[in-house]
Amino acid sequence: MDNLKRTALADEYVKYGGKTVDFAGWFMPVEFEGIIKEHEAVRNNVGLFDVSHMGEITVKGKEALKFVNYLITNDLEKLVDNQVLYTFLCREDGSVVDDILVYRFSEEDLLLVVNASNTEKDYDWVVKNKGDFHVTIENISSITSQLALQGPKAKALLQAHTDTDLSEIKFFFAKRDVLINGVLCMVSRTGYTGEDGFEIYMPNDGAVTLYTNLIEDGALPIGLGARDTLRFEANLPLYGNELSDHWTPIEAGFGFFVKVDKEAFLGKEVLAKQKAEGVDRKIVGFTMGDKKIPRHGYRVLKDGEEIGFVTTGYKSPTLGEIIGLAMVKTEFSKIGTEIDIEVRNKTSKAEVRSRKFLKR
Amino acid sequence: MSNVLAGLYYTKDHEWVRVEGDKAYIGITDYAQHSLGSIVYVELPSVGDEIDMDDNLGVVESVKAASDIVMPVSGEVVKINEDLEDNPELINEAPYDNHLIAVTLKDAGELEDLLGKEDYEAFLAEEE
Numbered sequence: 080m081d082n083l084k085r086t087a088l089a090d091e092y093v094k095y096g097g098k099t100v101d102f103a104g105w106f107m108p109v110e111f112e113g114i115i116k117e118h119e120a121v122r123n124n125v126g127l128f129d130v131s132h133m134g135e136i137t138v139k140g141k142e143a144l145k146f147v148n149y150l151i152t153n154d155l156e157k158l159v160d161n162q163v164l165y166t167f168l169c170r171e172d173g174s175v176v177d178d179i180l181v182y183r184f185s186e187e188d189l190l191l192v193v194n195a196s197n198t199e200k201d202y203d204w205v206v207k208n209k210g211d212f213h214v215t216i217e218n219i220s221s222i223t224s225q226l227a228l229q230g231p232k233a234k235a236l237l238q239a240h241t242d243t244d245l246s247e248i249k250f251f252f253a254k255r256d257v258l259i260n261g262v263l264c265m266v267s268r269t270g271y272t273g274e275d276g277f278e279i280y281m282p283n284d285g286a287v288t289l290y291t292n293l294i295e296d297g298a299l300p301i302g303l304g305a306r307d308t309l310r311f312e313a314n315l316p317l318y319g320n321e322l323s324d325h326w327t328p329i330e331a332g333f334g335f336f337v338k339v340d341k342e343a344f345l346g347k348e349v350l351a352k353q354k355a356e357g358v359d360r361k362i363v364g365f366t367m368g369d370k371k372i373p374r375h376g377y378r379v380l381k382d383g384e385e386i387g388f389v390t391t392g393y394k395s396p397t398l399g400e401i402i403g404l405a406m407v408k409t410e411f412s413k414i415g416t417e418i419d420i421e422v423r424n425k426t427s428k429a430e431v432r433s434r435k436f437l438k439r
Numbered sequence: 440m441s442n443v444l445a446g447l448y449y450t451k452d453h454e455w456v457r458v459e460g461d462k463a464y465i466g467i468t469d470y471a472q473h474s475l476g477s478i479v480y481v482e483l484p485s486v487g488d489e490i491d492m493d494d495n496l497g498v499v500e501s502v503k504a505a506s507d508i509v510m511p512v513s514g515e516v517v518k519i520n521e522d523l524e525d526n527p528e529l530i531n532e533a534p535y536d537n538h539l540i541a542v543t544l545k546d547a548g549e550l551e552d553l554l555g556k557e558d559y560e561a562f563l564a565e566e567e
Contacts, residue, residue: 370480372480
């Protein structure tokens with residue numbers, strides 16, 4: 080654990096009882112009080128995540144918007160200033176380099192927020208594709224800390240720490256220069272949990288102040304374990320599970336974020352064709368028929384033949400059911416289809432269901 | 440600090456063994472349940488199964504991962520803890536009160552290879 084990268088909050092974890100692991104080369108807490116308790120706190124109350132390990136890349140200049148729009152599948156022209164979108168960076172063959180957020184502060188000032196496991200990969204990708212675009216690209220990850228405050232009580236709690244009226248920051252919008260506990264932050268109404276909440280960006284020297292103040296005011300410290308169970312229940316993809324270098328966002332079931340009517344972007348031809356003609360495999364939701372837990376990589380079978388693999392599975396803390404997501408051949412993707420999940424050399428029955436696990 | 444009870448045998452895989460006559464009750468230690476976190480599923484063998492020492496006896500699954508449990512001694516399964524099917528979290532709550540299985544010992548001599556309380560505590564001190 081000695082060569083791991085540490086966020087500005089690494090010394091705080093032990094104070095709150097954090098159990099730490101190596102996550103993508105970072106020293107990170109997988110849980111504090113317990114994954115299930117933390118999960119329930121975010122669904123019912125408010126929790127605070129240190130997500131400073133994530134990457135931040137700025138793209139600025141006269142052609143910033145045009146350039147980034149060329150790199151991504153979603154459409155920045157549809158945004159106004161200070162709006163945020165979720166999108167994929169794809170290759171020409173439609174495979175996914177990463178899933179990211181793009182903050183459009185203005186046409187000439189954009190921020191990409193990327194997965195911790197892909198920060199260097201994404202930065203290199205953006206630089207490699209710059210061509211003749213008049214832009215400057217900077218990786219500001221090492222000087223940027225990020226906290227995520229999530230849950231139905233997140234807004235009420237955060238409001239007590241800032242004079243900025245948080246009602247002004249709408250879903251998938253951002254605001255810069257928000258003073259929180261004396262620290263100047265950028266705040267967006269975004270998150271990875273399926274609950275209301277905020278992602279808060281600040282310089283590293285402000286992170287401990289915010290983290291401590293918010294926890295003392297009632298936010299429960301949350302680890303990466305609950306971060307995964309929360310996003311899974313909300314049908315949000317995890318790069319490495321539902322998204323990868325080996326299939327397209329259409330196959331993953333996230334075509335909504337691929338705007339094939341946009342002018343030229345990396346992957347457009349392949350993705351447009353897939354949207355028009357359909358795909359041979361797709362990710363489906365499923366419910367387990369017994370008490371075993373389906374895990375990433377477990378094979379999915381039908382009549383003894385392999386038809387796919389599990390991408391993520393859990394006993395869902397909120398639903399109390401054992402559910403999962405799996406990439407399967409399209410002919411087995413209809414809701415109600417019976418499939419078999421191979422768990423430790425034996426098969427368990429399962430049934431394909433809607434991915435909207437948390438239908439509300 | 441993990442809780443280690445007197446009167447039990449221990450293994451370096453963090454199992455405990457309680458001998459009652461010719462039967463041995465097998466469970467996982469406080470250190471094990473704490474490392475795993477919330478236990479959500481337990482897979483146990485069937486009554487009548489004969490399993491040798493070091494072979495797989497079952498699986499304990501936490502939210503994040505599955506952990507194989509290995510037989511500390513050889514024996515025939517005479518009892519499985521059925522409470523764990525619906526309430527696997529009992530292991531977290533009381534790891535020494537909730538055995539996984541009970542077996543009739545095939546070879547009582549195997550007990551000599553297990554650790555006593557002090558040796559297990561010393562082993563834990565190195566791990567922690």
